[in-house]
Amino acid sequence: MNDIIKALNLEDDTIRLVEIITNQNSLTKTVVIEKPLVPHVCPICGFSMYSKGITHRKAKHQILLDGYKLHVEMLSRRWVCQNQDCKHSEQDEYLFIEPRKRITNLIPFLIINELKDINKTCSMVAAHFNVSDTYVHDTFTKFVDMKRLPLPRILSIDEVHLDINEKTKLCCVLMDFETREIVDILPNRWETTLDAYFYSISFQERGNVEYIVSDMYSEYLTFPHKYFSVTHRTRNVQLKINLTEEEKALFQNKMKMANCKTMNHFLRKVVSESNIYVVDLQPFREIQGLLSRYANSVNQIAKRVNSTGVIYSDDINDIKQQIEHLSKEICLIHSLLLDRTTKKGDDS
Template sequence: MSVESLNELVATAFSGISPLVIEDVVDEGERVVVRARTPGSTAVCPACGALSERVHGYHWRTVADLPIDGRRVVVRVRVRRLVCPTRGCRHTFREQLPGVLERYQRRTARLTRQIKAVVKELAGRAGSRLLAKLAIGLSRHTALRTLLRIALPTGRVPRVIGVDDFALRRRHRYATVVIDAETHERIDVLPDRTADTLEAWLRENPGVEVVCRDGSATYAEAIRRALPDAVQVTDRWHLWHNLCETALSEVKAHSTCWAAVLDTPIYEGPRAQTTLERWHQVHGLLQQRVSLLECARRLQLSLNTVKRYARADRPERMLRVPKYRASLVDPYRDHLRRRRAEDPAVPVQHLFEEIKALGFTGCLNLLHKYINQGRADADRSHISPRRLARMLLTRPENLKSGHRDLLDQLTAACPEMTHLATSVRTFAQLLKPRPENVDALDHWITQVRAADLPHLHAFTRGLERDNDAVIAALTLPYSNGPTEGVNTKTKRIARQMHGRAGFNLLRHRILLG
């Protein structure tokens, strides 16, 4: 190989340190040593900015560079110490090469950039292990120090922000993340989720005009105190989620209506008897003008349980359809039904032996339970309230034709179920932001209150309590969805660090994004 080709190969392999003059490359087995020197041009004094070429002396500086072929690379650079020509300034200074050799560093700038890229994603221990595989020796403590030295984005306050909380320690400690709702850029992370903390941040960062949030009353109060003129936008996903929970409660409350269409049995026995007795006890106390809290104290029930009984205007509405899961007996249901029709007095033990010969792998007690629940005699497979609510909340065009017909049949069981299905479909259309949704929402609330749907009435009261934010959500294009996405990534970061790191490191990684 000619000298020109060798020089070209060296220049290609070490292009990242091309400002240096490479004099020699030595292969020492486990590492490659590169001997170089700085170019003989003028240097700038770091104190006064004067140019100097007067050399005071030389010394060697050793730095690590990117590995080659799985081996460490060490660069030994001869650096000049120059004399400053300015009277009264420092006597001598050592020349620097920005972008190649930074002041006080033991690594080249390009190696530092690669380390920062790794520790930004993996932080301490994991980053150290990966770098070791890349022939870059680095302890977990140095990895964390390198991570914390990465500069955070400069603080700019956007016009539209999104705020949401996430758990530092579930059910104990929470923090608040603030993002740009338009560009999805992280802005800041606050150490808790109190109203005072968010209010102080909003006062220190003026310029916010629109704030996207969930249904938190704490955040709403902080925004009202700090930015009374700002527009608050509640999250449309939370509106739909709350409606889904309300629809499920209404479907459960009307189990006696739609279950009769399917000939599905309602819970009987001691549990049903206790439910009916409690309904009469609660309504008996309410007729005596006893408060809900006092009812809960006297009956030793939770307040939410008393509220649930108080909403039901008839005791039958508290009875539920049993929750049947898939059973090992299901494939033999036709055989059991045929045998019981031929001989109603056939012993269960005989049925057990027959289906066992057909391949049944369950036990006798499972068959006893299956028959006692009436599942062997049912003409149709069971539909739980949750499954019916899911069909009710699914887009009609996404349902199969059989499910669509079944849904129409079940929602026609009583006027309340029909009105519930209409209300759900109408509200789903409001979730697409349009200016005309303001009047449509008022009309929807009026129609809902005209029906006997107490759970849905509670939902409308919640909408009215946060009326301005709800109207903004149904008319403006902003949403808190990007903030929820940031929280999902934050959970990954927190799981990755296994709770060993403090809030400052977690905040740093979140803001680096």
């Protein structure tokens, strides 16, 4: 008997096991317990108290033991003070269950353990333990403290499919792009949810965010100017250039010629005042390709002549045709270059 009480984790040394009722059809076992019958004294006036009957109270204690679902039924006596001027009454209470509730103290821990499965929703856990969705949610927030991390310098925003309920299939994940740590997870990507979350964070902390990384989801695109004002900031950008000793000497020489004392001054002067020349090398690459093909053809003919000692008329004609084609292409490219030069002169 006591072993069964220990298995149920009923932490109350004053209870006594009355009987165990087994139902083979529903595969349930009902454990009936009661308080020992001992004299009671009124805590108000000190008179003796008498029992006014027994009430049956059932507790939800969803534990599977040997394939059976266990229920706990408590027999509680109501005690009434014999003093007619007092009439104080009280009922037997059990330590493993809170007054006026039907859920044992073990149920919250079983719920927390069940919620470790990421594939189970609050409604699924509530149905398993025969409690409400609200109770499961309140239990989770009571025992699990998951404080968010501070907003990082680079905030990465994405979504993941969790299937929390029928309306919200995707939750919003906030992550530190540099450390890859999860900052927080929001239940959905709705505008109302995002507004309530980010506006609850101080403007000073939101000011720590310098960059936002996200996809092209329309709501995410409003983040920079809506929550963080990232678009209105100015930043110093460092530009690193690797130079050889010769290039460095040439660079410093040109700095002196431009009357610039610092490299930053010289670079700004070059960017703002220097002319940019665009050189299109594509026509010359085409000529180079034609010359390469012509050289390969002549080389093949020369190898054949050296091996046989005979020059065929077809080879001579082939070389003539390639020379004519090469001349035409060079003339065409030359005319194109002249046209471009003329147009640039007119534009200037």
